[in-house]
Amino acid sequence: MHILKKPHIPPSEITPQVVYTRRRNFLQLSAGLVIAGLLPEAQAKLGPGKASVFSTTETLTSLKNVTSYNNFYEFGTAKEDPAEYAHTLRTKPWTVSIEGLVKRPRTLGLEDILKLAPLEERIYRLRCVEGWSMVIPWLGFPLASLLRQAEPLGSAKYVEFITALQPDTMPGIRRGVLDWPYTEGLRLDEAMHPLTIMAAGLYGDILPNQNGAPLRLVVPWKYGFKSGKSVVKIRFTDREPRTTWMKSSPSEYGFYSNVNPAVDHPRWSQANERRIGEFFKRKTLLFNGYADQVAQLYTGLDLRKYF
Amino acid sequence: MNSRELKPNGLKLFVFIASLIPLGWYAWGIQTDNLGANPIEVVTRGLGTWTLNFLLITLAATPLRHYTGWTWPLIIRRMLGLFAFFYAGLHLTTYLWFDQFFDWLAIGKDIFKRPFITAGMATFLLLIPLAVTSNARAIRKLGGRRWQQLHRMVYLCGVLAVLHYTWMVKADISNPLIYWAILAVLLSARGLWRIQKIQCQRLKNSTHRTKAARCEKY
Numbered sequence: 273m274h275i276l277k278k279p280h281i282p283p284s285e286i287t288p289q290v291v292y293t294r295r296r297n298f299l300q301l302s303a304g305l306v307i308a309g310l311l312p313e314a315q316a317k318l319g320p321g322k323a324s325v326f327s328t329t330e331t332l333t334s335l336k337n338v339t340s341y342n343n344f345y346e347f348g349t350a351k352e353d354p355a356e357y358a359h360t361l362r363t364k365p366w367t368v369s370i371e372g373l374v375k376r377p378r379t380l381g382l383e384d385i386l387k388l389a390p391l392e393e394r395i396y397r398l399r400c401v402e403g404w405s406m407v408i409p410w411l412g413f414p415l416a417s418l419l420r421q422a423e424p425l426g427s428a429k430y431v432e433f434i435t436a437l438q439p440d441t442m443p444g445i446r447r448g449v450l451d452w453p454y455t456e457g458l459r460l461d462e463a464m465h466p467l468t469i470m471a472a473g474l475y476g477d478i479l480p481n482q483n484g485a486p487l488r489l490v491v492p493w494k495y496g497f498k499s500g501k502s503v504v505k506i507r508f509t510d511r512e513p514r515t516t517w518m519k520s521s522p523s524e525y526g527f528y529s530n531v532n533p534a535v536d537h538p539r540w541s542q543a544n545e546r547r548i549g550e551f552f553k554r555k556t557l558l559f560n561g562y563a564d565q566v567a568q569l570y571t572g573l574d575l576r577k578y579f
Numbered sequence: 580m581n582s583r584e585l586k587p588n589g590l591k592l593f594v595f596i597a598s599l600i601p602l603g604w605y606a607w608g609i610q611t612d613n614l615g616a617n618p619i620e621v622v623t624r625g626l627g628t629w630t631l632n633f634l635l636i637t638l639a640a641t642p643l644r645h646y647t648g649w650t651w652p653l654i655i656r657r658m659l660g661l662f663a664f665f666y667a668g669l670h671l672t673t674y675l676w677f678d679q680f681f682d683w684l685a686i687g688k689d690i691f692k693r694p695f696i697t698a699g700m701a702t703f704l705l706l707i708p709l710a711v712t713s714n715a716r717a718i719r720k721l722g723g724r725r726w727q728q729l730h731r732m733v734y735l736c737g738v739l740a741v742l743h744y745t746w747m748v749k750a751d752i753s754n755p756l757i758y759w760a761i762l763a764v765l766l767s768a769r770g771l772w773r774i775q776k777i778q779c780q781r782l783k784n785s786t787h788r789t790k791a792a793r794c795e796k797y
Binding site: 336337340341345349351352402404447449450520521536539540541543546548549551552553 | 615616617619620677678680685688689692693694695746747749750751753
């Protein structure tokens with residue numbers, strides 16, 4: 273049984289620890305220098321981005337928490353799954369096609385999309401339907417500037433967002449937890465609202481994969497699941513799109529899904545939320561605190577019926 | 580090792596210490612800030628999971644004794660059951676405290692409005708009489724038969740607890756399904772030997788002596 277026998281290595285063959293650690297340090301240092309030399313070209317920081325009047329001054333949720341506590345079911349349903357598995361997501365090359373009820377259907381590359389409008393830093397509250405919230409400094413631009421590229425027709429009333437489906441990189445989609453690809457939708461006026469952005473980064477840098485790289489929707493007055501990650505297709509329709517969560521559980525997830533402390537999820541209350549990093553719970557605000565900006569979109573609409 | 584060699588006291592001490600490991604794990608995790616972005620959620624759910632685990636382990640004791648003949652599962656059964664109650668109490672406390680901050684009105688509404696809270700609360704309430712009557716004095720007072728009938732309520736507790744878990748989950752019910760499967764095995768094992776018992780009694784009454792001999796243990 274040779275595997276049980278210790279191999280004989282003469283002492284002269286063994287590299288002293290001092291020598292091999294020094295060698296490692298040297299290699300790491302030189303590798304670091306080489307990468308640093310390449311970086312400005314390959315991975316320029318996106319930030320800092322233009323400041324925005326829409327930003328909140330609340331305490332930011334730490335980068336660590338923002339990037340390690342995620343719902344991205346394509347990579348698994350546990351909160352830590354996306355951070356662990358999403359590194360495989362292919363984000364280059366990336367295109368977004370805009371189609372449906374538009375004058376000019378088109379497919380745009382990520383580089384061209386990022387040139388459409390200057391990137392702004394938008395510090396938004398994010399309220400998850402599960403009852404927790406964060407404050408995240410996004411880097412993005414108004415969705416409207418992307419949508420206008422395709423010149424929507426007068427008949428377009430809704431916008432559907434279809435997100436990436438990469439069976440080989442997404443271990444979560446092998447399980448039929450949801451109907452893939454994950455799709456979301458907004459009314460056209462919601463999509464064109466200045467608060468609605470496409471984010472390409474957070475904390476001054478490009479989006480980590482687990483947060484929906486390379487381009488994701490952010491609609492701060494709606495529950496987090498409305499803000500689709502890794503968007504690949506945008507379709508204009510005249511009919512309210514059926515979103516993934518509506519298909520999964522129509523009595524629990526409506527098309528609007530506006531943050532509303534008075535309208536409970538059938539299985540749990542939405543009156544309070546736990547801000548990640550805080551011990552006590554906070555009162556949840558109507559439209560997640562963005563009522564001044566968005567309430568007029570819903571005048572006359574029964575928010576209980578259209579939840 | 581033969582089960583007879585295990586001294587009851589040594590075994591009990593071992594199980595007692597082992598049963599405190601989950602609690603120690605969460606306490607250590609809080610202390611070292613090692614439970615991720617939402618530690619309160621991790622602790623609340625973790626204590627619920629361990630309540631379920633202890634319920635199912637307790638429910639496994641009797642079938643294990645039945646099918647193997649080992650006596651040790653019965654020696655530790657009561658302690659395991661009490662640990663299920665212990666973790667249920669901690670789980671409930673995390674909900675009352677860190678989730679609701681003792682807002683009794685909100686808690687009352689929750690219990691009546693949310694089926695998963697109703698099921699969880701019912702499980703805890705039904706576990707109380709079982710924990711209270713888990714001593715020899717209660718058995719004597721109630722009489723073996725009545726005591727046994729009362730303690731069959733633990734089956735209902737198992738069902739309600741797994742239901743509580745299933746209704747809490749958002750979309751991915753794969754973990755609750757595992758608990759349902761284990762519970763189904765543990766409960767149907769009991770049903771199975773009841774049927775065997777009835778059949779054996781019939782055989783004993785008949786003339787098939789050789790077949791009846793196999794039914795010794797009934």
